[in-house]
Amino acid sequence: MANQNAKGLKRLINACIFSVAGFKATWTHEEAFRQEVILFVVATPIAIWLGQSTIEKLLLIGSIVLVMLVELLNSAVEAVVDRVGFEHHELSGRAKDIGSAAVMMSLAWAATTWALILL
Numbered sequence: 001m002a003n004q005n006a007k008g009l010k011r012l013i014n015a016c017i018f019s020v021a022g023f024k025a026t027w028t029h030e031e032a033f034r035q036e037v038i039l040f041v042v043a044t045p046i047a048i049w050l051g052q053s054t055i056e057k058l059l060l061i062g063s064i065v066l067v068m069l070v071e072l073l074n075s076a077v078e079a080v081v082d083r084v085g086f087e088h089h090e091l092s093g094r095a096k097d098i099g100s101a102a103v104m105m106s107l108a109w110a111a112t113t114w115a116l117i118l119l
Contacts, residue, residue, distance in 0.1 A: 022072070030075045032103070033068065040064045056117050063110035070106040074099035 006014050026033045043064050051057030077099040081092045 026072055026075050030071070033071050033075060036064070036068050036071055040068060050118060059113055060117060063113040067103070067106045067110050070102050074103050 027037070040061075044061055047057050047060035047064075051060050077095055081095050084092065
């Protein structure tokens, strides 16, 4: 549990430690996140090479970063829903489906960004 009384630099250090723990947990438990990190590692040099301006390079790389951000949030929603219980509940299913839809939209946005810039 976070130290609720931490202030200033100590709070920032704690936040970084918790963030690293979140990355580790997502990497360990979410195959989709691992795949998106691999996509990022492969796509970044391609974006730097093929992007003709700084803005194009940022849009190409940023669209992949957006996918990873949405995946992190989706994974957090899924973890909370699973923590509440594994029995079927309409709202739990809806929450997971909405998170999945957000990931799909971010992937579509990334694909559209890459297509429009590179074509």
